[in-house]
Amino acid sequence: MKTYPVEKIRNVALVGHAGVGKTTLAEALLFRAGAIERLGRIEDGTTVGDYDDEAKARGLSLSLSLAPFEWKGYKINLIDTPGYADFLGDAYAALRVADLAIFVVSAVEGVEVGTKLIWRIAEANEIPRMVFINKLDKERADFQRTLDELRDTFGAGIAPLELPIGVEAGFHGIADLLTDTAYLYDSGHGEKAPIPAEMEEQEHIVHDNLVEGIVVADDDLLAKYLEGEVPSFEELERTLAAGVDHSTVFPVVCGSATVPIAVDRLADFIVEIGPSPKDLKPAVVAAGDQLIEITCDPSGDPLAYVFKTISDPYVGKLSLFKVMSGTIRQDINLYNSRTGSSERLHNLLTLRGKEQLDIDAVPAGDIAVVAKLNETATGDTLAPKGTPVSLDTLASPEPLLSFAITAATQADEDKLPSALRRLQEEDAALGVEHNAETGQMLLWGTGETHLSVTIDRLKRKFGVTVVTEEPRVPFRWTINAPVDAEGRYKKQSGGHGQFGIARVRFEPLERGAGNEFVDQIVGGSIPRQFIPAVEKGVMEELKAGHEMGYPIVDVRVVCLDGKYHSVDSSEMSFKMAGKLAVREAMSASRPVLLEPISRLEVTVPVEFQGDVMKDVTGRRGRVQATEAASYGEQRVVAEVPTSEIMRYAIDLKSITGGAGRFASQHSHYDFLPQNLTDRVVRASTGD
Numbered sequence: 001m002k003t004y005p006v007e008k009i010r011n012v013a014l015v016g017h018a019g020v021g022k023t024t025l026a027e028a029l030l031f032r033a034g035a036i037e038r039l040g041r042i043e044d045g046t047t048v049g050d051y052d053d054e055a056k057a058r059g060l061s062l063s064l065s066l067a068p069f070e071w072k073g074y075k076i077n078l079i080d081t082p083g084y085a086d087f088l089g090d091a092y093a094a095l096r097v098a099d100l101a102i103f104v105v106s107a108v109e110g111v112e113v114g115t116k117l118i119w120r121i122a123e124a125n126e127i128p129r130m131v132f133i134n135k136l137d138k139e140r141a142d143f144q145r146t147l148d149e150l151r152d153t154f155g156a157g158i159a160p161l162e163l164p165i166g167v168e169a170g171f172h173g174i175a176d177l178l179t180d181t182a183y184l185y186d187s188g189h190g191e192k193a194p195i196p197a198e199m200e201e202q203e204h205i206v207h208d209n210l211v212e213g214i215v216v217a218d219d220d221l222l223a224k225y226l227e228g229e230v231p232s233f234e235e236l237e238r239t240l241a242a243g244v245d246h247s248t249v250f251p252v253v254c255g256s257a258t259v260p261i262a263v264d265r266l267a268d269f270i271v272e273i274g275p276s277p278k279d280l281k282p283a284v285v286a287a288g289d290q291l292i293e294i295t296c297d298p299s300g301d302p303l304a305y306v307f308k309t310i311s312d313p314y315v316g317k318l319s320l321f322k323v324m325s326g327t328i329r330q331d332i333n334l335y336n337s338r339t340g341s342s343e344r345l346h347n348l349l350t351l352r353g354k355e356q357l358d359i360d361a362v363p364a365g366d367i368a369v370v371a372k373l374n375e376t377a378t379g380d381t382l383a384p385k386g387t388p389v390s391l392d393t394l395a396s397p398e399p400l401l402s403f404a405i406t407a408a409t410q411a412d413e414d415k416l417p418s419a420l421r422r423l424q425e426e427d428a429a430l431g432v433e434h435n436a437e438t439g440q441m442l443l444w445g446t447g448e449t450h451l452s453v454t455i456d457r458l459k460r461k462f463g464v465t466v467v468t469e470e471p472r473v474p475f476r477w478t479i480n481a482p483v484d485a486e487g488r489y490k491k492q493s494g495g496h497g498q499f500g501i502a503r504v505r506f507e508p509l510e511r512g513a514g515n516e517f518v519d520q521i522v523g524g525s526i527p528r529q530f531i532p533a534v535e536k537g538v539m540e541e542l543k544a545g546h547e548m549g550y551p552i553v554d555v556r557v558v559c560l561d562g563k564y565h566s567v568d569s570s571e572m573s574f575k576m577a578g579k580l581a582v583r584e585a586m587s588a589s590r591p592v593l594l595e596p597i598s599r600l601e602v603t604v605p606v607e608f609q610g611d612v613m614k615d616v617t618g619r620r621g622r623v624q625a626t627e628a629a630s631y632g633e634q635r636v637v638a639e640v641p642t643s644e645i646m647r648y649a650i651d652l653k654s655i656t657g658g659a660g661r662f663a664s665q666h667s668h669y670d671f672l673p674q675n676l677t678d679r680v681v682r683a684s685t686g687d
Contacts, residue, residue, distance in 0.1 A: 001068065001350060001357050004075040006278050006296055006365040010270050011077045011322070013098035015091050015122075017114030018083035020106045021134045021257045023049050023061050026080040028260035029267055033069040033076075035352065039260075048353035049080045053460055054453050062453055063426075064090040064308060066320060066351045066367065074271040077367040083114050085658060086450035089396045089429035090308070091118055093378070095127055096394045097307045097322040097367060100244070100274045102266075103131045107141035107254070111149045113659045116631060119154060125394065128244045128275055132266055133254040136164050137171045143254060150252065153631065159213055159240075160252040161269070162262065163203060165196060174254060174262045175199065177207045178236055185261045211236065217243050241273040245280060277365030283324050285381070285389040292389070294325050298363040302326030302334060304382040305391045306373075309425045311461060315347075315356070316372050317425070321382070324391065328362040334382040337390040339375045343382060347371040377425050396428040398663060399444030400649040403451050404472070406441065408465040419462035423454060430454060437474040437551060447649050473643040475680065476594040476669060477546045478554045482507045483589040487537075487581030489573050499565040500573030502526065502534045506585045507556040511594075511669055515542050516556040526562040526574065533571040534559055537578025546586045548684040553594070553669070557582075593677045594669040596642040601635060602652065604660040609634040611655055619644035639667055 014022040027047050030036045040046035045056030049065030061082040068077045079098060081091040095101060101122045103115055122129055133146050143164045151158045165173035165182060173184035175195050180203070183190035195203050215225045218239045225231060231239075243249030253269055255262030282293035285303075294303060308320040321328075328334075332345050349356045350368050362368040376382065381390040407413035420443075424430050431444030445451040458464045483506045491498040509516070517535040526534065542552045562577070600621065602612050613623055613636055621640035629635045645651075645664060652660045672680070 001070075001075075001359055003359075003361050003363060004366065006298060006363060007276050008074045009077070009276055009365045010074060010274050011079070011097060011099045011277060011365070011367060012270055012274065013079045013081055013091070013094040013101050014104055015081050015094070015101050015115075015118045016083055016104040017106075017109075017112035018060060018085070020083060020104045020109070020112070020115075022083060022104045023047050023080055025104055025132065025134060025257035025263065025266075026065075026067055026078055028257045028263040029076075029078060030067055030069050030352075032260065032264045032267065033071050035067075035069040048355075051354045054456050057456075058449075058453075060084055062087050063310075064094050065353055066369070067353060068350055068367070069352075071267045071271055075366070076267070076270055079367075084449065085114060085117075085653070086445070086447035086453075087429075088114070088118065089427065089446065092121060092394045092396055093307045093428070095122055095125065097305065098127065099277050099280055100128045100130060100270065102270075103129060104134050105131055105146060105150065106135045107133050107143055107146050108135050108138050110146050111153050113657075116153065117661070120630065121394065123247075126247045126281075128247050128280070129250045130244070130269070130274070131158070131250060131252040133252060134257055136167075136254055137169060137256040137259055137261070139168055141168055141171070147252060154250065157243075157248055157250045158252055159210060159243075159249050160206065160254075161210070162253045162255075162265070163199065163206060164254050165199070171256060171261065174265060175203050176265070177203065177210050178240075179233055180204075180207060183262065183265060185259070190262065190264055214239050214243070214249070217248065237272060241275070244273050245275045283391060285324075285391050287387075287389045294389075296364045297325055298327050298365075300325040300364065301384055301387060302328055302332060302382075303387075303389065304328055304334065306376055306378055306380045306382070307393075309378045311422050311426055312371075317422075318351075319370050319373050319376055320351075320367065321370065322367045323362050323364050325364050327364065328368070330360055333385075335385045335387075336376050337381045337383055337388050338377075339380075341375040342385070343373050343376055345370045345373075345382075378428055393428075397446050399429060399431040400446055400662070400664075401448060401451060401647065402431075402433070402442040402444045402471050403455075403468040404438075404440040404470065405443050405455075405466040405468055408467055412464050412466065415462060415464050416458075416466065419458055419464045422462070423457060427454070435471075435474065437476075438472040439549075440472060442471055443468075447653075471646060473646070474596060475548075475550045475672065477550050477552045477586070477591045478594055479506055479508050479552075479585075479589045479591055481589065483585050484560075485581045485585035485588060487577035487579065487584065489576040489580055491573075492568075497565075497568040498570065498573040498576070499563075499568035500526075500530070500570075500577040501563040502559060502574060502577040502581050503561040504534075504538070504578075504581045504585070505558045505560055506589070507558065509554045509556055511554060513554050515539065515553060518556060518558045520558055520560055521562065526559070526564055527569075530564065530569065530571060530574040531559065533574040534562075534578040534581075537575035538582055540575075541579040541582035546591055547681070550593070552582070552586065552591070593672040593680060595672040597639050597667045597670050598642045598645060598664045599667040600638045600640045600645060600648075600662060600664045602638070602660060602662045603629050603633050603635045604656050606632055606634050608656045608660060609636065612636050612652075612660065615651075615655055616640060640664075641670075641672075642666070 079094040163175040278296040303325040310318040379393040433442040625637040
């Protein structure tokens, strides 16, 4: 693929809710551009973007895919993104490098949850936006209802540039409101025609409203318009493009990706009113303690941002990057600003789905791929030596659900750490945690499907099989009242024996205070050199825990007295005496179980607020506050036992139909009710 000047590059992300037809639209754009010979089908896994086994098996996009194509002298880097909630991390990554986000909305289902969520991200980062209303040929498709919903949801900046001609199965063209021209697709390609007589009046009204909405953004154009001068198409298009660049106007076009109808018009709009990389604000990068602006200039210092990593079973690691400045050429050496390591960019190429196309140079503003970088991961910045700059990344969705995993065999155990590390390089929303209290390895993801796909990829890509189980809750033991105990360790054998006695008092402390050891030995009943051994034994046993292995916390252990033998006493004997003292104290007292409590923040549409609050209460939670959020949503803040929300990512989706989202973090520990304590003990001991 040839090199294009920055003015002729368009970086476009297709985003929106799952099932709206983003991948089908990407296929239609490639087909209209002549980049592919036939349209693929999601159902049989023949689309350009959804080529891996997991995507084919599930019939949905699981990761972003790059699909560049040429259109009327321009290069369009199309990034198709997943819409399913579990995989929105790749949509975030695409938005970081896109200069235009095209929101695909179904004319049947309207504005859905995923679309609202991604719009919020694009809005917060001032990313230019367009809307493509898709599926106008389907039963129950309604353009006007969908347009009204867009306006109600996203505000007055929504500006329709087209109207559909025909409804449902009769949909066969569009009316271009800027030029008062119809494009009919009865022959399969758009042919210019007059506006149909039955919709002339409606088209003129909407055209006038559109013109008025455009001219108000330009004082000179507005003055001419008020004086009765009709703006030219070029003036309207130029002003509209400026509104798109500044994220104040969000054009709406329409069509059908499956037929396809008006897809070529979408490509025209992308190159005519979509921003080039240099039309937007300069990138802001961190250079030490300072922030500096980087101009998208092909003659500047080379600077590249890696926004996605793919582990290819044949080529190895592929790093997708956008050139923010300068020109990247074959075999250039750049330095990773995070690691300080040198990277040679040897194999430059671009991807069209899984097809790899060789390229020689990548100018500022363009997107490409490099193979086999050693130390570079997603989110890294590559720059010349001595230029320690780095770009911020868009925050990836937080992991919300975990599986405990163990390797199925010893061979799997040997390969598991490396395989997980490589999957994390691909997927920033994936987390791995070794929980020291429960001893489990936890695989964290954004949902059940995300984790299932990850486990499938472990097997397919790396030949690693794992066994999954529910994560254990990290309970802790403590005491309610003081208790005295004695640790007596006596062992006699041939030669020297072992002898050590430690008398201690256990006292409860406040929640979260930790454990303390206090030496109150007087008169040398335990020699000074052995007291640290008592402390070590006590602390090790507190950490090891009582009964089911849960640690003992929030106690003060006071060493009061003891006995020693001049020959048989040793550090080992007093360490064992400390351990035995803990065991006796826990047997003599009535220890209580503490459970972790999480702070839970749930954001939902207002109609689900009552259901969520009722559900939280049913989980032994206490609602702390409710407050208004954006787009008419409500936020519920509560403290809930962690054990009650281990699968909340699944449960909230069921309660709200996928419209809710949440975040949680550990808050503190509190007493577990006795009836539940008995249940936990019985479950652990098998009684």
